Amino acid sequence: xxxxxxxxxxxxxxxxxxxxxxxxxxxxxxxxxxxxxxxxxxxxxxxxxxxxxxxxxxxxxxxxxxxxxxxxxxxxxxxxxxxxxxxxxxxxxxxxxxxxxxxxxxxxxxxxxxxxxxxxxxxxxxxxxxxxxxxxxxxxxxxxxxxxxxxxxxxxxxxxxxxxxxxxxxxxxxxxxxxxxxxxxxxxxxxxxxxxxxxxxxxxxxxxxxxxxxxxxxxxxxxxxxxxxxxxxxxxxxxxxxxxxxxxxxxxxxxxxxxxxxxxxxxxxxxxxxxxxxxxxxxxxxxxxxxxxxxxxxxxxxxxxxxxxxxxxxxxxxxxxxxxxxxxxxxxxxxxxxxxxxxxxxxxxxxxxxxxxxxxxxxxx
Amino acid sequence: xxxxxxxxxxxxxxxxxxxxxxxxxxxxxxxxxxxxxxxxxxxxxxxxxxxxxxxxxxxxxxxxxxxxxxxxxxxxxxxxxxxxxxxxxxxxxxxxxxxxxxxxxxxxxxxxxxxxxxxxxxxxxxxxxxxxxxxxxxxxxxxxxxxxxxxxxxxxxxxxxxxxxxxxxxxxxxxxxxxxxxxxxxxxxxxxxxxxxxxxxxxxxxxxxxxxxxxxxxxxxxxxxxxxxxxxxxxxxxxxxxxxxxxxxxxxxxxxxxxxxxxxxxxxxxxxxxxxxxxxxxxxxxxxxxxxxxxxxxxxxxxxxxxxxxxxxxxxxxxxxxxxxxxxxxxxxxxxxxxxxxxxxxxxxxxxxxxxxxxxxxxxxxxxxxxxxxxxxxxxxxxxxxxxxxxxxxxxxxxxxxxxxxxxxxxxxxxxxxxxxxxxxxxxxxxxxxxxxxxxxxxxxxxxxxxxxxxxxxxxxxxxxxxxxxxxxxxxxxxxxxxxxxxxxxxxxxxxxxxxxxxxxxxxxxxxxxxxxxxxxxxxxxxxxxxxxxxxxxxxxxxxxxxxxxxxxxxxxxxxxxxxxxxxxxxxxx
Ligand code: HEM
Numbered sequence: 001x002x003x004x005x006x007x008x009x010x011x012x013x014x015x016x017x018x019x020x021x022x023x024x025x026x027x028x029x030x031x032x033x034x035x036x037x038x039x040x041x042x043x044x045x046x047x048x049x050x051x052x053x054x055x056x057x058x059x060x061x062x063x064x065x066x067x068x069x070x071x072x073x074x075x076x077x078x079x080x081x082x083x084x085x086x087x088x089x090x091x092x093x094x095x096x097x098x099x100x101x102x103x104x105x106x107x108x109x110x111x112x113x114x115x116x117x118x119x120x121x122x123x124x125x126x127x128x129x130x131x132x133x134x135x136x137x138x139x140x141x142x143x144x145x146x147x148x149x150x151x152x153x154x155x156x157x158x159x160x161x162x163x164x165x166x167x168x169x170x171x172x173x174x175x176x177x178x179x180x181x182x183x184x185x186x187x188x189x190x191x192x193x194x195x196x197x198x199x200x201x202x203x204x205x206x207x208x209x210x211x212x213x214x215x216x217x218x219x220x221x222x223x224x225x226x227x228x229x230x231x232x233x234x235x236x237x238x239x240x241x242x243x244x245x246x247x248x249x250x251x252x253x254x255x256x257x258x259x260x261x262x263x264x265x266x267x268x269x270x271x272x273x274x275x276x277x278x279x280x281x282x283x284x285x286x287x288x289x290x291x292x293x294x295x296x297x298x299x300x301x302x303x304x305x306x307x308x309x310x311x312x313x314x315x316x317x318x319x320x321x322x323x324x325x326x327x328x329x330x331x332x333x334x335x336x337x338x339x340x341x342x343x344x345x346x347x348x349x350x351x352x353x354x355x356x357x358x359x360x361x362x363x364x365x
Numbered sequence: 366x367x368x369x370x371x372x373x374x375x376x377x378x379x380x381x382x383x384x385x386x387x388x389x390x391x392x393x394x395x396x397x398x399x400x401x402x403x404x405x406x407x408x409x410x411x412x413x414x415x416x417x418x419x420x421x422x423x424x425x426x427x428x429x430x431x432x433x434x435x436x437x438x439x440x441x442x443x444x445x446x447x448x449x450x451x452x453x454x455x456x457x458x459x460x461x462x463x464x465x466x467x468x469x470x471x472x473x474x475x476x477x478x479x480x481x482x483x484x485x486x487x488x489x490x491x492x493x494x495x496x497x498x499x500x501x502x503x504x505x506x507x508x509x510x511x512x513x514x515x516x517x518x519x520x521x522x523x524x525x526x527x528x529x530x531x532x533x534x535x536x537x538x539x540x541x542x543x544x545x546x547x548x549x550x551x552x553x554x555x556x557x558x559x560x561x562x563x564x565x566x567x568x569x570x571x572x573x574x575x576x577x578x579x580x581x582x583x584x585x586x587x588x589x590x591x592x593x594x595x596x597x598x599x600x601x602x603x604x605x606x607x608x609x610x611x612x613x614x615x616x617x618x619x620x621x622x623x624x625x626x627x628x629x630x631x632x633x634x635x636x637x638x639x640x641x642x643x644x645x646x647x648x649x650x651x652x653x654x655x656x657x658x659x660x661x662x663x664x665x666x667x668x669x670x671x672x673x674x675x676x677x678x679x680x681x682x683x684x685x686x687x688x689x690x691x692x693x694x695x696x697x698x699x700x701x702x703x704x705x706x707x708x709x710x711x712x713x714x715x716x717x718x719x720x721x722x723x724x725x726x727x728x729x730x731x732x733x734x735x736x737x738x739x740x741x742x743x744x745x746x747x748x749x750x751x752x753x754x755x756x757x758x759x760x761x762x763x764x765x766x767x768x769x770x771x772x773x774x775x776x777x778x779x780x781x782x783x784x785x786x787x788x789x790x791x792x793x794x795x796x797x798x799x800x801x802x803x804x805x806x807x808x809x810x811x812x813x814x815x816x817x818x819x820x821x822x823x824x825x826x827x828x829x830x831x832x833x834x835x836x837x838x839x840x841x842x843x844x845x846x847x848x849x850x851x852x853x854x855x856x857x858x859x860x861x862x863x864x865x866x867x868x869x870x871x872x873x874x875x876x877x878x879x880x881x882x883x884x885x886x887x888x889x890x891x892x893x894x895x896x897x898x899x900x901x902x903x904x905x906x907x908x909x910x911x912x913x914x915x916x917x918x919x920x921x922x923x924x925x926x927x928x929x930x931x932x933x934x935x936x937x938x939x
Binding site for chain 2: 001003004006197198199200201203204205207208210267270271274275277278281282285288289290292293294295296297298299300301302303306307309310313314316317320321323324325326327335350354
């Protein structure tokens with residue numbers, strides 16, 4: 001067993017602090033971006049009649065499109081299509097030209113959002129620094145840095161940030177920044193304040209290559225669940241806003257123009273949740289295989305196992321809801337949120353307050 | 366299974382008037398017993414019920430993590446019942462301490478699995494039929510499909526409508542579609558193509574494999590067994606029923622399942638962290654060296670057993686699940702005879718291995734002897750003069766015992782826990798409270814008990830290993846079914862089921878007009894990509910330059926061969 005390198009350990013903690021500060025600034029930038037954008041929209045709106053702003057998708061617009069081709073009109077989204085369609089529209093549904101929500105494609109638009117760019121740049125810096133912090137923590141201990149809650153949490157938040165940045169290269173999800181980087185910030189702070197544990201060796205129960213397999217997949221799935229949680233919350237807001245606009249009320253949440261419509265949020269989070277669900281299935285299976293190796297039984301309803309199972313079933317429910325009449329949309333989003341709350345519960349409360357075979361949180365020891 | 370395929374956009378703010386789904390309506394049909402049964406069956410196998418049962422299962426699993434459970438923590442349950450004399454028994458009646466073997470938990474998952482079977486069977490039948498039949502007939506208006514494009518082959522290219530259809534079929538075939546050319550004898554020949562049958566196969570495989578997992582779990586409980594044995598260094602365990610400390614057989618277990626192998630614990634080496642201040646004394650490694658024999662006459666082998674690394678022998682796995690100290694003591698009775706000699710297993714109570722120790726000496730004469738106290742690997746004395754353990758390694762080992770004489774109560778037939786001493790019929794002769802004081806022994810020291818009751822000596826220290834021995838013939842099936850479920854899940858989630866139709870026609874001016882449309886069953890975010898690929902392949906095949914012409918939809922109107930019939934008919938085959 002290699003010696004603990006205290007210098008690396010200290011360096012890691014300093015880097016983590018720097019990363020935390022950078023995330024904090026990035027968080028502020030994302031929030032600022034949302035505010036400036038909604039103000040820009042308000043200013044832009046001043047020139048138009050409020051009526052037009054709120055009612056672009058109304059009959060006249062649809063009629064206009066009908067001239068171009070019924071198919072296009074059908075696909076202008078927001079329920080104006082024929083109801084006999086047997087499938088959900090494919091990718092080219094809504095280009096954002098209605099001015100109520102951002103385009104479905106979630107591609108980068110033409111408008112320049114300087115502050116958002118700064119926020120993303122800061123996120124990149126923070127993630128790189130945090131990456132080094134995680135690596136040095138691992139080097140200090142001579143093993144993967146996933147042995148206690150401090151380490152799960154710092155690695156986990158790093159993965160959330162990286163997944164977010166990776167998705168950003170393909171989709172303009174910068175509107176999610178306030179949420180996602182906010183959650184990352186919470187995780188970094190919680191790790192450093194509540195879960196902090198000095199670097200050390202692994203207890204024998206954790207010395208297994210299954211730690212690497214099981215925990216890495218669990219952390220990655222949780223990162224994806226974090227993204228979809230944020231999207232489902234926005235979906236709920238957007239759905240309410242769309243309903244209120246459709247019923248002729250004034251658009252009160254201009255900032256939500258940055259956000260795609262509820263349906264595309266739902267569709268994207270469904271795709272991500274699908275991947276994350278496969279990841280969670282693997283987490284559960286690998287956990288069972290490891291439990292068989294460590295304790296001689298693959299399943300024993302230990303508290304941690306119970307909650308891993310509960311999470312799995314809730315997300316299975318979510319996937320079913322998406323295929324059940326009357327359960328898509330808002331209700332599915334709620335299931336996605338409940339699933340994520342279970343993930344958080346499993347990580348925090350179960351680790352810290354429930355006794356069980358998995359009691360290696362390392363907090364306070 | 367209409368519900369599973371039809372997905373209408375929701376939450377768009379516009380409440381569309383949806384007809385109530387007949388299958389899950391709440392009106393009771395007046396059809397007698399059989400009708401009632403059919404109605405109940407349809408309810409049970411509806412998607413809504415499956416969803417409800419799934420969520421119910423999640424909720425039902427939770428109490429098992431809130432309250433102690435008998436299988437894993439029986440003593441905590443006893444304590445809970447003692448602490449809560451009113452609510453405890455009520456909770457017990459509701460099986461809240463045996464959640465996962467309770468009738469209500471079983472009811473939920475059994476209903477769920479019945480629902481699942483009722484779901485999977487008809488679906489499998491439908492899908493088997495779909496897999497054997499040709500792609501559905503070509504819709505009249507391809508332009509109404511989710512993706513639509515056109516190609517115009519210039520006059521004089523020598524490609525007529527029929528050749529074009531065959532070319533298109535070839536392209537689709539090379540993209541692994543199942544194709545069917547139709548209407549060749551008309552002026553509007555077309556090809557229908559379908560791909561992605563494995564998506565549904567994956568879904569069916571996934572659900573079926575879940576049933577397999579459940580069955581395999583039940584099976585492994587029937588034929589397997591598990592047992593515990595505490596083995597002190599130097600001791601040998603022979604795999605026979607009598608050698609186990611505790612033994613839990615499966616329902617179908619018979620004694621002749623046991624292979625009479627033997628395991629001798631030679632040495633247990635424990636390493637503690639001595640290099641960091643923060644985790645000083647934290648365990649780093651437990652390694653047991655064992656001499657094993659596969660049977661009575663077999664050759665002896667040396668094997669190492671570690672945490673996370675079981676040893677497989679005689680169809681069982683041996684796990685290292687615990688360890689501790691077994692101080693070796695000799696007790697002589699009042700008559701001067703050796704009444705007890707050997708290692709005494711102690712129970713570690715903290716990280717410093719402050720270990721609870723009980724010695725019962727029923728053979729002592731004239732009166733039986735009993736000792737209770739602690740073994741401390743590294744004893745320090747606090748301000749009040751009380752010894753406490755400060756390190757898990759035996760740097761300054763010490764026995765701290767109180768002694769009793771009298772009746773141990775072993776003959777009464779009531780089973781006694783070896784780790785507790787019933788002192789109700791005994792007299793205390795050594796303790797800190799008494800004049801004689803407690804017994805404090807370092808290795809190789811002896812102590813003479815007061816009142817001519819004999820003596821006790823601390824001869825040395827051994828370690829013990831707590832072993833779990835398990836035989837589980839079913840778990841490999843659990844793994845196989847779990848892997849099948851995983852494969853099915855991935856197929857189901859990541860494959861796409863699509864249909865493509867291409868229709869051609871000869872224009873009077875000599876050009877050949879081609880239109881094609883794509884339709885996804887279920888959600889398919891990659892349909893546009895597939896459209897682009899097919900569009901490109903068609904253009905390349907006929908050497909038609911890819912200009913803006915033929916872009917999805919925009920220019921399509923000129924070549925659309927319209928008819929009033931809706932495309933819905935084509936996709937409504939489920
Ligand atoms: C043990 C309980 C069950 C579990 C854990 C489970 C899990 C899942 C999961 C994870 C999916 C999503 C992956 C996929 O699309 O195949 C799914 C899909 C599906 N499940 Fe289940 N399921 C269960 C029971 C049932 C039951 C009882 C039914 C029928 C009533 C059912 C019908 C379906 C259908 C039709 C789909 C496909 C949904 C779609 O088309 O997107 N499942 N199930």
